[in-house]
Amino acid sequence: MRKGVFIIGTDTGVGKTIIAGGLARLFHNMGINVGVMKPVETGGKYKKGKLVGKDTEYLIRMSKIQDTYSHINPYILQHPLAPYVAAKLEGKKIYKKKILTSFRNFTDKYDFLIVEGCGGFLVPITSNYMISDLAGDMKLPIIVVARAELGTINHTLLTLDHAQRSGLKVLGIIINKTSREIHMAEETNPQIIKTFGKVPILGVIPYIPGRKNMDYVVNKYVDIKKILYNNI
Ligand SMILES: Nc1ncnc2c1ncn2[C@@H]1O[C@H](COP(=O)(O)OP(=O)(O)O)[C@@H](O)[C@H]1O
């Protein structure tokens, strides 16, 4: 296994980006030569005549890396849809080879690489290549980011089940509270997910508005040592 992590969500909007960014800044501050990658991003916007994605920009800001944008984010699409769908609408074709070439350059260059996936495992990148296939090709240990609220048991266990069937190695789960509302399921979810999922819970992050000091947040609520040293 390579040094790094592939961050996948049970869904979109679960906190992959702020956690990936927080880890990147924390590792950077610890003096680790950390790189980031967002292989495919959708919902991009033009800035100064260049199409860019807000996840990629956040990851660049947090990690402070200075690589060419197209190596950090090989594919950026405008439609806020699954990559395959957006690419089709925009008359573009996604080649996994291009993503994996950038990835290999980064694994050579950086001591620890944080890759943010796009939605969940079964999001199509091309007609025959899903996010979970990309995770498999990258051979990085996987962190699953899951919501804290009601419904997360099913989403998380389905994700873990898919990982197991596909031979993907899951390092653990980070449970993240993305909404202000409190539900009684939040108290029992971590234990149930741990019991049925049979993978470690790496952390439970409370609702913290403003995405400020995410390095401090991940350091406080996540088992950083397991992520850094427990390569599986
Ligand atoms: N623990 C949290 N507390 C408050 N807001 C959060 C938390 N985690 C995520 N958010 C917010 O939820 C939204 C989705 O998070 P993001 O990291 O972009 O998710 P993803 O990358 O999985 O789509 C963002 O606006 C983010 O600031």
Ligand SMILES: [Mg+2]
């Ligand atoms: Mg994101």
